[in-house]
Structures are given as C-alpha cells and as structure tokens.
Amino acid sequence: MRTHYCGTVDSQLLGQEVTLCGWVNRRRDHGGVIFVDLRDREGLVQVVFDPDAPEIFAIAERIRSEYVLQVRGRVRARPEGTVNPDLRTGAIEVLGLELTVLNASETPPFQLDEDDVGEETRLRYRYVDLRRPMMQTRLKMRAQITGVMRRFLEDQGFLDIETPMLTKATPEGARDYLVPSRTHPGSFFALPQSPQLFKQLLMMSGLDRYYQIVRCFRDEDLRADRQPEFTQLDIETSFMDEEGIMGLMEAMVRELFAQVLEEPLHSPFERMTYAEAMHRFGSDKPDLRIPLELVDLTDVMAPVEFKVFSGPAQDPQGRVAALRLPKGGELSRKDIDDYTAYVSRYGARGLAYIKVNDLNAGREGLQSPILKFLPDTVVVDILDRTGAEDGDLIFFGADKAKIVNESLGALRVKLGHDRGLVDRGWRPLWVIDFPMFEFDDKDQRWVALHHPFTAPRLQDGQTLDGDPGALVSRAYDLVLNGTEVGGGSIRIHQTALQERVFELLGIGQEEAREKFGFLLDALKLGCPPHGGIAFGLDRLVMLMTGAQSIRDVMAFPKTQTAACPLTQAPAQVSEAQLKELNIRKRS
C-alpha cells in the first residue's frame, strides 16, 4: 500500500513518485493551499494539496488530525526559506496527486504534543499516547536492546529456552499471583517471580547455557516504580565461575551501549565489595556519578559525652558518619529543614550539621547547634577526616548503622541532584562479596540476602558453622548510575550445603522437602557447578532511553493500583466461571 515510510522521504527521491500511508499530524491552510504533516513510525513528511486538483483538494479540506491517509504524490524541493534542517524530510515536500482517506478520526482525547496529560488518560487512550514520537522511539529502542542481547548471547552459545508460567508458589519471596486450577480443585498455580529454579534445573539437564527474556510477576504494593509484571533477561551457565560470568556480562553490556547508544563503556567495569559500598556510600547500589562520600566518625565520636553521637558510636550495631557538601554553606535554614524532613523518611531522628565559614577562625568560624557538645580534638578530627574547606557544610548521621546508611546514602543522592553535582556519562559498577544472610529483627531469624540457592564463598576448610552474619556469598550485582540493573550468583550445587543453608534459614527438613524436594533430588543426580544472573530489562531500558519511569518503556503498563485503564482489567467474572474453578469470593 505504500512505497516508503513518511519519515524516510528525502532529497534522494526528488522528482519521483511515492505512495505514503500515515496519520495527519497537523493540517493547515496557507495561501489557498493545504499542508498536511503526514506521520508514521519513521517520522513526518509535508504533503501539499493544490486547488488546481479540485477533487483531491475537496477531500483534503475535510481531513482532520489523526485521520489515516494514503497519498500518492511527487517529491519536490521545498521553496527557499521553508526548509526545515531538523527533519530528515525537511528539504522536500510531496505534492499530492491522489488521496484516499483510509479512516477518519474523532477529535483525539489529547494532542500528541501536549505534555501535561494525566497518566490515567494516557493509559486509557494508550493507542493515542503511543503515537507520540518519544514513545515510539522508546519502544523501538527496547526492541533494539533485546535484539542486541539475543544476538550476543546466541553467538556465545546460549540457548533461548522457555520455562513455565503456571508453576509452583515461591517460598521466601514476595507475594505470588495465584491461578486456581480447575482440574485439581483446591490447588493453585503461581505465576513465577523468576524462573530461578527452572534455570537451575536446565543446568542439571546438561543444557549448559540458557537465556530467556521472560515475564515475571510480583504482587507487591506498587510504591516506587514497580509493576506487577515485569521482564527479566534471565541467564544461567554451567562450569563457569563468577569471573567468567561477570566478564561475559560486561562484554554484553558494553556491546549494548556501543550498538544502541554509540557510547563506549570503560573496561573493565569498576568493582567494589558490599562492605566498601556501604561504608563509602551508605548503599549497595551507589551512584558513582555523584562525588560525595560518607566519612566514618564512629571511633571519633565514641568517647564524647554527647549521647546522640556517643550512643550509636558505642553500639556494635551503630554508626556515626558525616557527609561533606562542598559549598553547602549556601544552604538556607529552610533547605536544611527540608533535608532533615527528607532523611526522617529513612528513620533518621535528626540531621545535625556544621557550616564551615572560616577554617582559620577556629570554633568561631564554624556554625552549628551541636558544636558546643563537641570537644576541640573531635572538631579537628571531623574537619580533618572530611577534608572540609571554607564554605562547606557537613551533615551528620548517628544511629543504627542501617538507618545512618540509608538516610545519608539517600541524602547523598538527593544533594547530588539538587546541587548539580551529578557527572554525565555511565558509571557501571559490580558490587561483590555480599553477606550471605541478614538478620530479620522483626521475625528474629536469618534471611537470605539474595536467595537460598546462592553459594557461600568459603575459604579452605571454612564451614557454615560460625557466625552466619560473617558469611560472604558468591553473589554479584551490576549497578548502573545508582540503579541495580542485574544481580546473580554462583549457586549451591551440593545437597549437603543446600540442606545446611535451609537449616540456617530456619527451614526445617520437612518444609525443605515439601517446598524444594525436587531441587534436593536433582542435586543428588549429577548437578554441575553453575551460576547465572538476571537483568531487570525494564529498568535497563528506562536508563538507556532516559525515561523517568518503567511505565514509559512498556507498551501497556498497569497503574499504581495494578489496573489497566484501557481494558478495565481486572474485571468481574461470572459466578459460573468461579464455580468451575472451585472458588468463591469472600463477601
């Protein structure tokens, strides 16, 4: 029905006839002539209808925005002074010789170039929203990204293998989406939170290298930028250690950035232990573009009389740290109040600070409500360790280490953005040597920091019998500009070790058998050493396209209440359907 995409008609076609199909982006009458910007996936082209051809002109007079047209016409140069150098088609226009209205359109609910349309409306009329060039670019780039990933992995011998969507409930994870079974009354499938166990089973099946771009499901409250269904690039390989896997994945990510964004990433990626990341940035996914760092003051503050500092400093679970903001002296009282409110979201009970006005003036040159509680030696240590200069401001955090890290870690990022301190470019980072377990204060038990199938990093002769909190795992996360885009590990491939880890997690033998019996069986029947990784595709695409939300890189996302304003899902179903599934609603 067409010879070219609208957006690709350029001076090379001068004098030729083309047939185009597309949407009316805008129609305007000027000097007795009708101009139509015709739009398709590839861009816009200007089509001109002349009154010399009255039949066509009459049709052209009736067309409105978003009408779907087929136009046959001749490519000609635009008159001098009307050339648009920003468009590939900007030097030409198409003189309409034949015009067919393929479909009319009512007035759309919003204009494509409107930028303050509410999200509910955008999602309800998603088919209009997706016509915006920006949305088209994002979905095109997403397809390009998955294409590059697939080609890279296939070249490396990875096999695209599908795993079930109707599967067993995930223990130890987020809330599952359940699917009632009709043929097994009273039983339920769960939609997968990830294909973790299946990909491990594929390694036990000898398939050696597996990948899949796969939908995953979590029925969580959609605070932050989460979606009930999201997509993972899921990878597993046998007979390869963490160095091998990280190296291969780095190569893939570099290929991705080179091909899709034409941005070379430095090689190798930086690496940092979990402990260092928490110490320096208060986060296991530090954004290295922000040049601010936490400075530890726990030892300095331990002896002071001021309990706000010495209490946490003397608590084995506590931490006292500072964050120096260069030129932070400019901050107003209100700014500081706002930041205090901000860190309170992370549990911080205050945000002490010192303004450094004049280092040479001693205490007189400092301004701070807490100064009077700190002896001179401590003040000197603080200024020394933070490397403070005139005009700086030093924030303090003193609490349980978790709270200090989360609040100062978040403050660091916020200050970076607010104060224009974020470097340009990409700063990929591997975070390694995660703790195996963390203690859940609420449930008073150890939980797996990654998942219960992650292998511990044991030194020669080391067992799992010591302090669980001191054990380090063979896990690795890939962090990009402060966002975790991938995470993986070497898995446990031995029955005894897996049973011991279940035990440490408080999963009894019977429960382990019930939930993971098939895994324990499989470990006994020739399980190879293996490991893998999963990338959050939506987040990675969001970062690479510069979108602000993963909803902007999905064709049909759900709202924050997990609904679809377009199709009105979820919806009521008939009583007969529920009866067949052996369930009923609770009233």
Added chain:
Amino acid sequence: MRTHYCGTVDSQLLGQEVTLCGWVNRRRDHGGVIFVDLRDREGLVQVVFDPDAPEIFAIAERIRSEYVLQVRGRVRARPEGTVNPDLRTGAIEVLGLELTVLNASETPPFQLDEDDVGEETRLRYRYVDLRRPMMQTRLKMRAQITGVMRRFLEDQGFLDIETPMLTKATPEGARDYLVPSRTHPGSFFALPQSPQLFKQLLMMSGLDRYYQIVRCFRDEDLRADRQPEFTQLDIETSFMDEEGIMGLMEAMVRELFAQVLEEPLHSPFERMTYAEAMHRFGSDKPDLRIPLELVDLTDVMAPVEFKVFSGPAQDPQGRVAALRLPKGGELSRKDIDDYTAYVSRYGARGLAYIKVNDLNAGREGLQSPILKFLPDTVVVDILDRTGAEDGDLIFFGADKAKIVNESLGALRVKLGHDRGLVDRGWRPLWVIDFPMFEFDDKDQRWVALHHPFTAPRLQDGQTLDGDPGALVSRAYDLVLNGTEVGGGSIRIHQTALQERVFELLGIGQEEAREKFGFLLDALKLGCPPHGGIAFGLDRLVMLMTGAQSIRDVMAFPKTQTAACPLTQAPAQVSEAQLKELNIRKRS
C-alpha cells in the same frame, strides 16, 4: 573451567591438551584400563584412565553413571579398529591426566538410552530426561528456529513488543485461566489466550509492524496434544493486504526450512479455498502428502431408493461421498470393522464399502453389502467418478456434510498412514476464503469461524445483510502436512462494520460496549487498515524436529491433567494467601 565441549574434540586437536567438563555417560573397564564416555551438550568423547597414574586411576574407579567430571587430558588417536566413524570424536580419545569429581550422582531413575520410560517418570525427573541427546537436539533446534524467525522479522522492520499477561477475560474464546486481584477485591485478571486485541491496539498506536514470541493460555481439557500454556509467534502489520502478509510469511517459513533443516520449500506455496479443501479432503487442513481424495456422489445418490444414501443426498445439509483406496481389496473383514469403529468416533453411523475385484465382470466383479440397493447406472457412476481399478476398495460416507467430511477426512489420513501412502517431504498449503460464520446448532446462533475481528471479503456494494452463512472472510491458514501451523486475517478497521459483525454474532450493543468498548473507541480514533497472523510455535517445532508430541519440544510441559510432576504444581496454598486475595475454596 574447560577448553572445549566434549562433543567437539576431534582429530584437529591431536596431541594437544584439553580440559573437559561433563557427565559420565558410561564407564567400562577393559584390559585393566578405564574408559569413560564423557557427555555434554555437544556430544560424547571417550576418556581413558591408565593404571600408570594410580592416583587418578583410583578416582576413576569410583565414578559412576551421571557423575559430573572435570578432566584434563591429552588428545590421541584411537587404536586401529576402535575408530567410530559415526561420532565426530570417534577417531580420537582423551588420555586422562587430571580428574576432578565435580559432583557425584545417585543411580538415576532410568537410563538415558532406555526408551520405554513412562511419561510421568520422564516429567518427574525431567532434568535427567532432558540429558538425552534427542531432547537436547530438539530444544537446540527450537532455539535455532526462534532465532531465525526473529532475525527475519527484525530485518523486515518488525518490532518485538511485549503485551500484558495479566489482562481481561476473553469473550468468545476457550476457558480462561483467572488470576484474583488483591488490590481490586472480587475482580480477576485473565491470562491471555492470545494477544489479539493488544496487537491490534499496537497497530492503532502507529507502531506499524509488531511481532512477539509469546506465551498463551487456554484452560481446556487436554485431549489430543494440547498444553495449558503454549507459545505463539504473533505478528501484526498495518497497511498491508492478505497478499502482502502471506507473501512475507511464506518467505519467512522458507527461510526457516532452508536454514534449520536445509530443505528448500517450493515457491509459491499452494493455495486452496476452504470450500475446495472440504470438498476434496473433508478437512480445512488437508495433508497433501496423502494422495487420496473424497469424491462427491451427492447428486448421484439423490434419486436412489436406498434411504441411507438418498436421505443425506436430498438434505441441503447432507453429503454423500466416496473415498477410493487403491489396492484396498486386500483389507480383511476385521480391517474394515476397525475402520468402521474409527469413523464412528466422528459420528458416522456406518462405513459402507464396495470391493472392486474385477471391473470387467460387472456386478459380479464387485463385492459389497450395499450393492443390492444401488441401480446399475449409479454403480457405473460411482466406478466412473472414483476412477476405480481392479483390487481397489471404495468407502462411502452419507450423513450431514459435517459428519461425512470429518469421518472420511480422518479416514483418509488414517488410511494414508496405515497403508504407507504418505509422500515424503513438506507440503505447505494456504487455505483461504473461509466462511465468516458458522451456525452453532446447539446454541442456535452464528459464531465467528476465526474471531469477531476478522474482516469480511465484500465485493463492491456487498453488505453484511444477506445470508451470514454465505459471507467469506479475509482469513488465511497455513497448513503443513495436515497440521494447521498458522492462522490469520485482515482485521476490521471500521467501527460500523465491527458493530455490525458483533450484531450478527448476537452480541448486543451493551455487551459489545462492556466487553469491547475500548476497541470500538480505538476504531474511531484513527485506526489503520491492518492484519496479521499467529503461528503455533510448539506445533511447528514438533513438525520440524519430527517429534510426536508438543510435550517433547517443551522443556517443562504439563501432564494431560495440567499438572507438573516435577514441581508438584498446582499445589495447596495457605488460607492467609487466599484471604488476602479475597477468595475462598468451595468445599
């Protein structure tokens, strides 16, 4: 951890050291030496352990089938007379210099070369079953097939776009799998039976060319070779008519067969109308490799007195047809009884026949219980039309056309296989000009033969106001050796036409609004002409790999009762989970 795959070590590596990882396929002791066939994804290699190296030999003595080993060794030629020309590695062996047992294995539940293992056991220990070379080949070929599809479509400008899995119940389809919504109590998502409406919405979004390899779900009774979740190659394009789409899809399928099987398919594919297919083969998916055809006798039988034939022949819904089996005179009475039982499954109340012993002998040369009911002229017509020869057998069907077509159509295929009449090779066929609607006798209403969004093929000025049964759609099915592997159509892109089709299907305005309101809205806001197709990936892979069941081309299929013997899904869930989802079980 390795330098090569086991299966790739060949004479080019003679004299070199290699490190291999894999499974013990078999260990045997011979002449004081231990031979291990080590297996990985790429095949087997023979490893030899010599008593000259006692430490390694001692380890080698303990290994058993399915142990996982790492072996460093030197490649050397096999002794004369022990070369195995069937294996890539058959000219060499690896002398073991270092041996690590990466994991032990208990005795596996079945041997990999056992071929009468029950399916329940195979699925329960799927990770052992998948180690069989045949299963590995199938999954590898499946990955290769999807890879070729993706590259072809991406080269043609198709964008891989994901559509939701948590969506709205499908009206007019098979039974849905439902997912209770936690955040919208009493409401349910449905898992998609296909992304049909979403792909149409993507065309309305101006994305122009879409594809996706996507999981679909149908909660049907799993007779035949069906699975609750299956995979579709789903395609949609704008501004292209059926010729364009069929041409492109033919090119893709040819590419697939050329690249994966190195089998050129003839071009263009054959085409046949639905009417011709039913008339000649009693099926809308005829296997053209079978040279048998139905011969219509309705007009011939109308005047006979024998009611068994004249009744259906005079019924406007009836049909009388014959199926000639060359050399069918060889069939025994028992054979014919068996075929009579076979057609009874399709509703046929009997299976009349004539054995043609000697054409020159007139009636005396024929043998048949029904001969006495047929006048000479009719017998002559039968022999004439069927082209009977001495030694043939002619079967008859007389009933409602639907029953005759189904029973003789099935008999045709069965005879073809039983009698060795199936030609080798691939016979792709487009079936076109399907009826828009068929009358559902049970519900006494018209139903869509494809789906309610399929466009009718209207001649100039033709409307939908005539006999619905006479309307032909713009649908096309791709049939391969008697299996429907793909089906698609040009869709309705105009509101009025879509509303009229809903009306003919007995879907009232209110119901249409409730179920398809978003589609009707979208049709009014600039919907382009569009169409598409979907391929059943599992079936296509099954055909291409020569597997007997789609279960053999899926990594983790379900049983006939939609259960997974490996993970024991579906399973019981806690009362707390159900409460959160606002549902309860029926007792």
